[in-house]
Amino acid sequence: MLTIGKLSDAAGVKVPTIRYYEEIGLLPEAERSAGNQRLYGQKAQERLTFIRHARELGFPLDAIRDLLSLSDRPDQSCAAADAIASAQLAAVEARIARLVALKAELERMLVQCAGGVIADCRVIEVLGDHAKCHADHAHAGHLIEVAG
Amino acid sequence: MLTIGKLSDAAGVKVPTIRYYEEIGLLPEAERSAGNQRLYGQKAQERLTFIRHARELGFPLDAIRDLLSLSDRPDQSCAAADAIASAQLAAVEARIARLVALKAELERMLVQCAGGVIADCRVIEVLGDHAKCHADHAHAGHLIEVAG
DNA sequence: CCTTGCACCTCTAGTTACTAGAGAGATTAC
């Protein structure tokens, strides 16, 4: 039985994050020692490692919740797991496309900036008047989702 | 003078978002009508448009705050604006690199999934045991920042 | 046996950039 700190080291997930996962029901409530400290066995460690890997692949916690409940029923078809992973792939591809467009525009802005004075700065100018950029994504309707 | 709804349409930023920008000091406090409704002039519209374009390029609000204060001093060197845009470009490039790696791994997972039963599903398997993937990014230390 | 010090406990609040909703007042259109 591992304490939360050992589990944290073993799975590569920070201690408060583990408690958070328990709070939102991604991990079952841990057993407790006589002194009320959490204790974890092999299963919890595997589950947590699964979660970490899925997070590294960018799956949102809700998708991970679904994947976990799928993995609890090994005799079912894996079509559902496939669908979740495909959706994630599509989301990643969409984000890449978006970011590549942003990159191009940022580069254009920077190349055009003569390094002079604010009044002549293309960076500021382009931001102030989008007509001055090539914006194929102009007036997209909603703002960016490239957070991070 | 525009009411908040007209400004919203003109600048392509939602009404609650405009109020939010005022609250956090990105926009100055608006003038008010006799009935306490916000009124905006040309300057506010330009400033808001600037903010929207910068957001579309993925700049975080803090960076935008800096860019706005730069644009208020048109006689200064534009090195600072350049630096902010360069940092943004670097951030975008880093995110692209990260996402491309994720995409490759997701594709590998999906290709290997025979479409059978959970017990044999590569998706679940790879997530449960990362040794089974090619992970050059394994044990990156911190979890993903690809939110969205 | 006692103390030092680290690990653990709970709880609250903060992060980013908004979005949603309640309940009430202002304006505009007919």
Added chain:
DNA sequence: GTAATCTCTCTAGTAACTAGAGGTGCAAGG
């Protein structure tokens, strides 16, 4: 005049944690 639409403030919620306060458990050294 009244109905519809806008606007107002305020609170709370989103994703996925992170940080901090204030208090307890436990193992090892002296």
